[in-house]
Amino acid sequence: MSELNESAATLRMLVGKLSRRLRESAPPGDLTWSQVSVLGYLVRDGAMTVTELAAAEGVRTQSMGATVASLLTAGMVQGEADPSDGRKTRYTATAAARALISANRALRDDWLVRAIDTRLSADEQQQLLSAIPLLQRLADHAS
Template identity: 35%
Template sequence: MSDDLELAEALRAAVGDFVRRVRTLEAMPPGQLAALGHLGREGALSIADLARREGVRHQSMTRTVHLLAEQHLVTLTPDPLDRRQVVVVITPAGSARLTEARHARAAIVADALRTLSPEERDVAARIPAVLRRLTP
């Protein structure tokens, strides 16, 4: 394997491990949090659009959206252009829950950063910009 491929695999594995570890500490299921994240960033979406963005079946996203609706984190309204479709809108409570989850994740990472040496913290400070450059 070339040096670039070895580095790519090491980065992929480390980022994957990091994300999985942070997710295990979250209070809300990842699928629900991901759906709220899309709605918070993009605004109202159909269940089909949410399913496409998450790469899940429509039925799975319908279940997720209904769980969010039961918690009053989203509202469901008929699509004005296609009454067969439902538009999902994040509620103020959903936005607050999303913000809480983001802050909780940041706190988990902040706690982990405190274990690093000053040199490691300097390296960690550069990681977000490097990862953004690597993102196609």
């Protein structure tokens, strides 16, 4: 295995581990992580259809329909007819959902700030900050 292959495998593993640690730092309460993820899209990107949400999450439309239905029941989303195509419904996050997502993000951000501050030296913190644009480019790259 080449050095690049080994590095890619290590990076994948570390990103997964970091993601799990971030999730552990802010439990989703009564919601599932799938529901929290959908709310995150709606808060960040605005109103979306079930089809758009399914594409964003990489799941089947039927599965997303069930997730959205459960969020409707929980009062976390509301639906309105699409202004350009009344046959479609666009969903938005309610105030309760926005507050939940904001609190969840704050908990994860706080955990990450504490981890960076306590585990990395000032030089290491600078190295990490310098790598963020590179990681962003990788994350934004379409497959």
